[in-house]
């Protein structure tokens with residue numbers, strides 16, 4: 062007590078999927094001096110990854126924007142002058158009002174980057190203003206998965222990891238991407254769950270699998286159809302379930318007939334005997350389910366079709382809507398199912414789409430408009446900005462807009478110049494902020510309050526651990542202040558943020574006052590428990606059945622890419638899809654596999670995290686490919702496609718699949734997304750094909766700093782706060798050496814640890 066240090070409960074929003082890690086923030090004299098994971102938080106249970114552990118450097122980084130800034134030089138020059146919040150918000154309201162008067166409310170775009178906590182309020186603001194063009198980063202993440210699930214089941218559906226006998230991880234590497242989910246898998250494996258993992262790379266997840274299907278990127282559909290072929294041939298399908306609850310089985314059965322394991326081996330590179338073994342393991346397990354991921358499978362031009370084929374394996378084996386199978390997950394808040402009811406959707410949609418102009422992308426991506434989550438498709442923005450068709454766009458407000466999220470990012474940036482007014486709100490001065498007319502400082506999760514819910518029925522309304530730094534403000538406060546100016550008569554905005562949270566939570570019985578008494582979060586009282594076979598009766602599809610053949614897609618006349626059966630078409634730019642291009646560009650480019658210490662563009666500026674991977678940006682390539690090209694670790698190579706070229710370090714590693722170059726996205730100086738054509742999109746979802754393009758690799762310079770591995774640069778790391786924080790750096794180092802995949806936390810393998818993993822551990826956990 063006499064240290065003057067207070068431990069405040071908060072949450073980490075550096076990662077922003079559906080679940081956040083609980084933080085213990087050690088505060089002295091109003092400043093954060095240390096961060097730990099909250100022991101009592103059921104999602105992270107005291108642990109924290111390297112990004113969370115770097116929170117102090119994140120919050121106090123010198124790139125934080127300090128005041129609202131108005132452009133004074135030419136656009137993009139980075140010349141700004143400070144102005145007051147009132148001036149900034151008045152100016153925004155004035156510009157939006159005049160665009161609305163002259164061109165209609167739809168000419169104003171309301172965009173959210175990867176941050177999610179403020180989204181219900183931003184969507185309401187957009188719709189209350191009259192613009193249907195609320196859009197988000199979810200134009201490249203997750204929504205296409207939900208579309209595939211809705212087309213098959215009628216609702217989103219997730220794996221019951223805690224109870225299943227067999228988990229089919231169809232892409233996903235939670236040991237690098239989601240701490241809590243990795244821990245959930247570990248406990249399930251301990252009780253004897255079997256695991257099949259479909260992934261082109263070797264990862265900590267594949268290292269734990271009973272069967273690893275090392276699929277060629279984007280060939281997932283062919284693999285799933287071949288598994289279905291085996292299941293039907295072996296008579297392992299659930300005939301009762303199929304008869305009672307599904308539509309289109311006969312046509313589907315005919316279609317999968319041609320996908321024999323041998324044919325699939327050719328298309329996918331997975332050995333036929335492994336396909337057979339995996340199909341049998343999945344179908345013969347008493348319960349089985351598919352763990353989906355928000356991005357890898359759907360980052361292909363055939364993404365939704367491929368994932369439909371995957372989810373149909375659940376229907377084929379009768380594993381939908383039962384304990385241990387695929388559970389329908391109606392959302393509680395922010396698309397997460399927290400076992401309570403809320404009025405989020407009523408809140409978000411003060412008017413219907415029929416009362417507004419068509420959304421951006423409506424004509425090009427009609428299935429998105431019908432089966433997605435009520436947003437505009439942001440990938441179509443560049444086209445509409447360039448052509449002004451079907452109507453002109455005039456103003457844009459971005460909450461964390463990063464133009465490098467788009468394929469052909471520079472083309473998108475250029476298209477933004479047609480706008481009259483751009484506002485961007487971000488904690489940090491980014492290149493996208495530099496391209497805006499007005500830049501507003503957002504605070505971080507430690508400086509604000511936000512509502513989150515977790516799948517285990519846990520809700521947290523965090524309280525600020527410190528005052529907002531400089532003049533920064535919470536995004537929600539900015540939204541409510543804009544609402545006062547843009548839609549003063551809105552009955553809910555008028556009440557203020559806290560009252561709106563209460564309004565949204567009303568059906569749950571929880572209130573802001575009660576949540577504030579539990580700043581570290583609380584379990585939902587009377588959680589809604591899953592009833593088996595509840596959603597199957599009268600599924601939310603047009604046929605009211607689980608659909609092997611989609612009634613929604615039937616309407617499109619079997620156009621290529623929009624077929625009603627899960628027809629397999631190779632990715633547009635792949636050795637099969639574009640054989641001529643493949644002659645000059647023989648490698649598959651696969652971008653965005655998560656690294657434990659990075660997350661998109663947001664922590665690249667932190668030396669603590671850069672220090673874990675000093676040789677980045679890099680391309681991971683298979684050691685055999687590297688040898689054939691005379692490439693060694695640390696050499697500078699050029700990765701080029703017909704659309705662009707970037708230079709990166711080469712990182713030969715056995716994690717990489719032969720014939721594939723794997724690269725992380727989000728770098729300013731080597732932007733992988735510049736290698737993609739802006740129209741390289743899945744025709745169903747509009748998602749970019751970030752996981753498959755064709756590229757070539759050439760040496761630019763040999764490695765000039767031999768012997769400087771990542772360990773040499775690690776002295777800037779924070780002191781260990783607990784033992785392992787599960788950042789995966791040890792496993793990466795181990796596989797990098799091409800030695801073997803190991804689990805360093807496992808007593809058995811620990812004795813045989815290689816020095817590389819011990820040294821790579823940023824927190825000294827392996828040295829003890």
Ligand SMILES: Nc1nc2c(c(=O)[nH]1)N[C@H]1C(S)=C(S)[C@@H](COP(=O)(O)OP(=O)(O)OC[C@H]3O[C@@H](n4cnc5c(=O)[nH]c(N)nc54)[C@H](O)[C@@H]3O)O[C@H]1N2
Pocket residue numbers: 173174175176198201202203355356360459460461462463465466486487488489491503504505506536652653654660661662663726727733734751
């Ligand atoms: N090549 C390739 N591209 C990809 C992917 C891939 O796998 N490969 N993945 C895609 C996927 S799945 C995703 S989710 C997207 C993510 O894409 P982005 O949305 O671009 O993600 P970030 O770079 O994390 O965040 C964008 C901005 O939000 C700012 N920000 C951080 N916190 C806050 C906050 O509290 N408020 C506000 N207003 N701003 C904040 C950050 O500083 C950053 O400038 O990238 C997609 N792009």
Ligand SMILES: Nc1nc2c(c(=O)[nH]1)N[C@H]1C(S)=C(S)[C@@H](COP(=O)(O)OP(=O)(O)OC[C@H]3O[C@@H](n4cnc5c(=O)[nH]c(N)nc54)[C@H](O)[C@@H]3O)O[C@H]1N2
Pocket residue numbers: 076077078202203231232233234235237238239259260261262264276277278279280281354355356357358651653654655656657658659660661752
């Ligand atoms: N550390 C960290 N964590 C993150 C993020 C981050 O940037 N950094 N981003 C967050 C976000 S926005 C998202 S969407 C999630 C993503 O979470 P995950 O899906 O778990 O992560 P990824 O590494 O993108 O993809 C998982 C695996 O898919 C494999 N894969 C790539 N292409 C294909 C393919 O064509 N088919 C199949 N079957 N597998 C393929 C990759 O090799 C990879 O090992 O992670 C979230 N968590």
Ligand SMILES: [Mo]
Pocket residue numbers: 201202203355356
């Ligand atoms: Mo994502």
